[in-house]
Amino acid sequence: METIRDLIPPPHIQGIKHFIDYALVDEILRSKDFRQGSHQESQPFFGDSLLTIDHDVHFERRRLQAPLFRKEALEYYEHEELLPLIDKALEECKGNRDETGTVRTDLCALVRTMLARISAVTTGIDGVDTPERTDAFRTYIEQLGTGATVEWSTEDHSEVISRILKIREGFVQEFYGPSVERRKKLIEQFRNGDLGEDELPRDLLTLMYLHWNEEWDEELPLREATLYLVASSQTTTHAVPHLMIHLHEWFQEHPEDYEKRFDRDFLKQAGHEDIRLHLPSPALLRIALKDVTLSNGTEIKKDERVACLFTPANRDKTVFGDNARSFNPYRETPNVKPWGFAFGGGEHTCIGRTLVTGLSARTDNDEGTDGTLVNIAAALYKAGIEIDPLDLPSYTELSHHDAYGRFPILLTNL
């Protein structure tokens, strides 16, 4: 099975200028002469969210949300939420052990379950507690993700949008609406002096309703919440299956490294290499705010949309070496981030990146965090993960994304 595929530009980015060199993509992303040009069709799901706004408005929104990603908050999410939730998800798998003690399950669904509650905590969605509720919530996130990335869908786009908008109504009724109402009441109690600010939940929805901006429309918190829910689970869910396959192949070719499957530094490097090769957002569009001439002489007209193709840029041999298209957990990238454009670049660099990759030490006296990718990979190896030899994984057919749709695994050590 081919585990590293080339990006075939989907219809929505055909017919416009493509940039595939790392340096030029970097130049465009850093430039203040462009604005966001992606997510045109998915406006009903992501419109005016942090992902789609630019410059001063983007800065102010990002500043509002930044407390959710402070070092202390990331440490809290990792130790108090993520690690127990990984354990809980694996514990729940034990009920499905066969007579040999082996569990057969789907890795994509398992990782989504692990991430569901941490997505809920950072966003401010209550009631993701029982396995049934977590399952329902996870399914909503998957569906919202389909709507939010409709540009990449292989289905009829207008049909996808109407279907997912209908599903979103159920999400609002079951999860989002009650969560918002509870936060509004808490904020009212805070404003009346009946509650201290430190007693308010620390999540996206609370921040937005506490610091309400009259220029926002009533539905904006829902779209911002959708961004958080989809983005916070999508990257890791996308990356873990690819990582498991690459490490499986790597350990076959380098058996001396097999003992490193519990080594967090090794897993971190492998994870970075994995998301460099398999980007959850393989391309991003930009619109020029004025006539621009790039450093290589390429001219872009005002209002012209261009596509930055991250997949080929992240395999640029001049930056990542002659073997850039292959997986190498020991790759050294002295002048660029090891994950390249996996989290975008410039002011639109993903605000939640540190949840996935961990946060390196901020001071000489702290250790930083490991992030979802390392923690989940380490837990899977501890649980004895093996790719099911009788039921091999397959790519999704519902999207142009480089993503697995099915990934059957065995857990032999639960």
Added chain:
Amino acid sequence: MANKVFNLRINREICQGTGYCVRISPELFELEDSTQAKVLVAEPPAEFEEEILEASTLCPTRAITY
């Protein structure tokens, strides 16, 4: 805490020059050019703690350590 002094640094390899740190604290940071920020006060005193923490968190590439 009163005597706390920070060791403020910007990792120049990952700084992308968005200038967010300068917006948060022009006393501590400056844009050298459109692609790089630099630290103006390498060891700022404790009174700058909140600005340092906010600039470090808000930096899109988390290039600021302290």
